[in-house]
Amino acid sequence: MPRQVFLYDPPDRFVAGTVGEPGQRTFFLQATAGSRVTSVALEKAQVAVLAERVDELLDELVRRSGGETPVPAVAPPDLEDAAPLAAPILEEFRVGTMALAWDSDDDRLVVEAQAQVPDDDNPEDTLLGEDDEDGPPLLRVRLTGPMARAFAKRALLVVAAGRPSCPFCGLPMDAEGHICPRANGYRR
Numbered sequence: 805m806p807r808q809v810f811l812y813d814p815p816d817r818f819v820a821g822t823v824g825e826p827g828q829r830t831f832f833l834q835a836t837a838g839s840r841v842t843s844v845a846l847e848k849a850q851v852a853v854l855a856e857r858v859d860e861l862l863d864e865l866v867r868r869s870g871g872e873t874p875v876p877a878v879a880p881p882d883l884e885d886a887a888p889l890a891a892p893i894l895e896e897f898r899v900g901t902m903a904l905a906w907d908s909d910d911d912r913l914v915v916e917a918q919a920q921v922p923d924d925d926n927p928e929d930t931l932l933g934e935d936d937e938d939g940p941p942l943l944r945v946r947l948t949g950p951m952a953r954a955f956a957k958r959a960l961l962v963v964a965a966g967r968p969s970c971p972f973c974g975l976p977m978d979a980e981g982h983i984c985p986r987a988n989g990y991r992r
Contacts, residue, residue: 807939810835810842810896813946814912820851820959821889826967827978833899833917834889835945841890844917844943846899848963855959857904858913858952865906865949874911875949883954897941913952917943 812818812835822829831851834843865873900920907914919940947955967976972986 806937808941810941810943811946812837812842812944814948814951815945817885817890818915818945818947818951818955819885819889820855820955820962822962822965823889823893826965827976829966831962832889832893832895833943834893835943836890841894842896842943843889843893844897844899844919845895846902846917848966850899850902851959852963854902854904854915855956855963858915858956858959861904861906861913862949862952862956873949876953879953879957880950883950885954885958896943899943900940907946910946912946912948915943915945915947 815835815837817834817836819834820831821834822831824830829848831846831848832843833846833851834841836842862875865875866877871877897919899917901918903914903916903918905914905916906912919942921940967978969975970977970982970984970986973984975982975984
């Protein structure tokens, strides 16, 4: 079966969001263009790393160009997006591998999220080339500099909106507290 590639160049909207209560949330990347919507599931840590790396890459572009790049230093207020994910949320696949690149010809940040591949005895089989027509599904989004800044800002806010951390051990606390290892197992 040929590889399914969900391409958004550029999307009308590209956001990270969640479904569920803190502690039980499912994280998604969602790209929309017109009536077309693609949602892919991923882990909280993947969202955090993606947002941090996007910011780092954009900061480096600004630094190297001396401010002459079409990338703003901060997210433009007019691109802030606090709206929920578009419903219904239909998961296309669960993300396994992600990649970032800057296309200097078009001044676009390219975000790629590839579906997980089954773990086999041979890990070399999971490394697929760009031209592999039979590879796993792929979401490819091409963002302008301002859109990328807005994406990173929202993604970091989504990650931080989870359960509060215990002031003693740093582990997440549920609404009814948690058993803190620093307090020898007593509830705080």
